[in-house]
Amino acid sequence: MQTGKKSPYRQNKNNSISYYAVCPECENPIQMVGIFKATEETEDKTYGRHHKGTIPALATYDEDDYINCSLSSPKRKKSEKLRSPTSKVANQTLTILKIQFDRVIYLISKQMSVKISSSLAEKMLKQYLAEEGWLHREATLNNIPWLFVQCNPAIPLFGRYIVKDSELHQEIVKHCPDVDCSGNNGDEYVQIRQANKSYVRLYFTLCNYRKKVEDEHLIETIDFWLYEDTPYGKELKTIFSKEIVMQTDYFNNLIQNNRKNDYRNQALLDVSNKLINFKAATD
Known part of the structure; x- marks a missing residue:
């Protein structure tokens, strides 16, 4: 209902369908996992996973913002420095x-x-x-x-x-x-x-x-x-x-x-x- 199942949210690459959105905190692209079928990884849950790459017309990937996102990998050590002025x-x-x-x-x-x-x-x-x-x-x-x-x-x-x-x-x-x-x-x-x-x-x-x-x-x-x-x-x-x-x-x-x-x-x-x-x- 939010995306209309249209591009750029819905991507067809090599006959493989993927769905994307935007992280609400770091504004980087995320891939939606487990929308239509459960996997061993999802366990019947649907969630967004950061996608380390730009999705044209949707979101530009920014490594600096990803590293400091609360919703990215909790094991990753966050930097204590200021963000880049280009962030x-x-x-x-x-x-x-x-x-x-x-x-x-x-x-x-x-x-x-x-x-x-x-x-x-x-x-x-x-x-x-x-x-x-x-x-x-x-x-x-x-x-x-x-x-x-x-x-x-x-x-x-x-x-x-x-x-x-x-x-x-x-x-x-x-x-x-x-x-x-x-x-x-x-x-x-x-x-x-x-x-x-x-x-x-x-x-x-x-x-x-x-x-x-x-x-x-x-x-x-x-x-x-x-x-x-x-x-x-x-x-x-x-x-x-x-x-x-x-x-x-x-x-x-x-x-x-x-x-x-x-x-x-x-x-x-x-x-x-x-x-x-x-x-x-x-x-």
Whole structure:
């Protein structure tokens, strides 16, 4: 149903039929195994196996991206160096960030329950570009919003708006008596302010990225961490920590939705167009 059983997904070579697709993480070609008949290898399971070669009109093979793919051979040692600047995944990651920056910010704001202003989003993008975040080995086309935040240092929460009655809001009320978050911004947000003339030392970040494969499905998680800064030499005080399961399918559906372009945030798109100075790929 997805391919129509047509070329380039269906290939007839020397009267032997093979079916191909594209790896969702590294964008390399994969061969579909066990679609119509089980073998000793498949044991009645259908799965995709990386194909080390280009399938014309479908996918161009990239060895560098294959080596660092979570879905490739687990026995292969992954490189700790940055991706090559010519990496297909790296360049497509930067392309998506440029043309979908408003949706990236929308998604991470929603998952963290923190409103990311345009000025903060611009600072975060500058940091991401300085860190060459799109070249990091962990970065893929699916986890762009979360790895974008992880490339940034912890961000002060003072003066920012958080979602009213969210888990984050409730934990701050419970554990931070010196923080005033009673100021409303409509019905959705409250503002983090100081109480009793105290100084608010709360910071938030995303950290501890993890990934695992379960039943041939990649699961990616990252921790949202809110902590209170302490005098130098003392351990930081954790206020709230939560594991976030990356909604990669939701992100992909979001950026592929062209029916609601009227709701795009042009201010954020102006920021990404200004800072990401290259011609975005369209393929």
